Amino acid sequence: MLKYIARRLLHLIPVLLIITIILFAMLQIMPGDPVNAYLGIGSNATVEQQQQIRELLGLDEPLPVQYFSWLKRSLTGDFGTSYKFRKPVADVIGKYIWNSFYLNVVAMIFAFLIAIPVGIKSAVKKYGLFDNFWTVFSLTGVSMPSFFFALILIFFVAIPSKWLPLNGMRTTIYLAKGYDSFGQEVLDVLKHMILPVTVVTISSLASLTRYVRNSVIEVINQDYIRTARSKGLSEKVVIYKHAFRNALLPIVTLLGMYIPGLFGGSILLETVFIWPGIGHVLFTSIGDRDYSMLMAANTFYAILMLAGNLLADVSYALVDPRVRVK
């Protein structure tokens, strides 16, 4: 098993290198100029001044030189300075990414907690009223754009309630002057999380419920389930002990694939709810041609994606003895 993991890890290195080269090349192909984008329209900097800034930022070097100096610095943990924020990239990303993470992780827990029982029940009573209700519900959830759903919640739930916050992550006055206690802060953040978590949960619930349902249906039709039933086991034991365990396999894989998503931000949702997450920061970095931000963030997501894949494979091996034997 360890050997398997080690081999997989070694494979990741060339893949990651190729990804960074492609990313670097894509940024260079983008029209626009980072120096001017940083200075902003109407800066009135003369052409000589612009050229001098370009040299200071190292943007006048040949592209391969720029790439390798980026790589060398990154390997030592220095991801450069954001052109826009004028702070180390790692600081900027680190500040925002956890806010996205809190939101996503809570939403994911809710989504799994709801999707697993709902999926099983729908599978057992396939095409029943319960199943049909969740089918319609899921389809509505997945079809409705999340920002639209968010606006509906703000206007029809938050405003009339006069209690739920419209947006933000913390109450303005506490944010400025501080909380009296840690407990108060947690409660305040949780209160602000209600609406955005609802939106994220419902939009991810749709696919997750269908996934669990189909996986359980597939298992129920297997021979060993018929055998279990014919042994005279109760339906409860058949479903929850025999069927569910086997249906879990694809769901575990899914969990691995969800990991990178936990750190990703949703641009529209974060904008509408003014949630201080990473999505909007990265989106504006593209407009600002903030090369060091974009390189660092995209490489980070690539690593997460690769790690998620690896984790899925490894956990699959852990829960399924058949894979392990091979």
Add this chain to the structure above:
Amino acid sequence: MKKSLVLLLCLVMVASAFLAGCSPKEDSTVTETTAAGEATTAAGEATTEPSGTLIVGITEASGNFNPLYYSSSYDGYVVNMVFEGLVKRNFDGEYEGSVADSWEYSEDGKSITFHLKQDQVFSDGQPLTAQDVVFTYLVLADPSYTGRYSSAVKDMVGYDEYYAGESDTFGGVEALDDYTVRFNFKEALRVNFENCTYAILPQHYYGKDFTPGNTASVEAITTDAMGSGPYVISQFKEKELVYLERNPLYVGEGYMIKEVILKFVDQTTDIVELTSGGVDLLAGVIDPKKISEARNSGFTLNQYNRSGYGYIKTNCEYGPTADAKVRQALYYAFNVKEFVNSYYYDADTDQVLAVTQYHPFSQISWAIDDNLVNSMIQYDFDLDKAKSLLDEAGWKVGASGFREKDGQVLELKIAAMPDHDILATLIPMWERDWGQGLNIKLTVAYLEFNTILDYVIYNSDANVENWSLFFLATSITTPDPHTLYTSFHSDYIGSGMDNTSRYSNPEVDRLLDEGKAIMDIEEAKPVYQQVAKILNEDAVMMPVYANIYFDVYAPKLVDFKTSSLYDWVAALKDAKIVE
């Protein structure tokens, strides 16, 4: 099965550990007590003590509050609250003393000497002296300076040598004694004065590790800004808010609001935040729907002309628009009034919240008078006139159904931004009037903002054949019409420069050169009016709208007077909170 459960549990635990781990840290940086907040009501009756809290909704500030390096106007609000320059504009747009209390020009007009007030301190208690002014400008002139304000020093004596590394000293700004500072310029120009108005940084704080040739240590101080202005930053929370408190050491008059919170809001819900009490003030609102919502909910409104406008510029160097007749034809066939009257119509008050103008000045420029307005050609919508102009220029309707000349089809390449409300309204109008009305072939390329700038500014030399016209808006922060210089002088044609329409006219160049040296604005006025007349006749630019800005705010904010060049930050000087 059990292992996957463990995995899930681990995730939950890790997540809660982060929640638990990060938050108290932020908590510990906050040491404010709530007592201060409670005291405000009592202080409300007191006469001279600042009191009350104002929450302003703004678009997100990035947190770079370094006056020499910030680039977003939202960061600029904070900079203007924390820092002061030698002089600042008053409500009428005229300069008055701020850090300086008087100034005089030298005999030859090339130098300006400022006398500083002697009782001023930065917010850490250290005195503000002429050395701090010299330091600020030394950073701007440094060869390693990477900010956007280097144009402030480029006309000063000794800048070129210092920037090129040929000289160790910069003679542009000199301290004559602790409280007297002199600016030396290469030429005596009216517009030099504006270059003396930049915010002053404390040398002992920003310049601790500064050596000429290495500005990195100055640039590194972003969020922890310190100046001599009326407010100090007490908290900055990324993507959430900036919390400022009255600087107790500020010696100037006014600024009677104790706490100002800049809360970051989103355009889709900002008006709801206002009406639900989440924020007290929204500045620069232009949407008629939001304005009527605020009016109907009992909020107070200030209205003033925007200092700037939205415009169409055409390519005067390449393609059919290089011919002035074609440009005039397009102008006549562009129903600007129809657009403004529908797009900016406010049904509530039966008003149009913008005006149409034909001159290139900001609405508040001193170059505008009746004489100028009357001398402008009003390009009122006239399709027949446009057709005959195109005929005169040799563009006749050909077999293809489009106008042709020498086998070439009359084609306009429009560089447009996607998801842009105004362009989404303009393009169908152009298709109707230019396309069907005048038989011109329109090709619309949807480009993201930065790509358009790449076409017309950053890489304009390489892209000159890729566009015929584009739409952008501009904000002008001065009533001085000298801003036309970089936009229309032929020296500024080329990559990285501002003459985006690539317009070259020796007569305009001459007038602009003449105008910038005239000290007296009454004498300079006719020169700029002449420039406006030429630009108008040549249809180099079509101003589309000059809109009206509204500041909407809760009634508890009183004595709050804003104008085009006196924004809400400046207006805090006289404003009060009455609970």
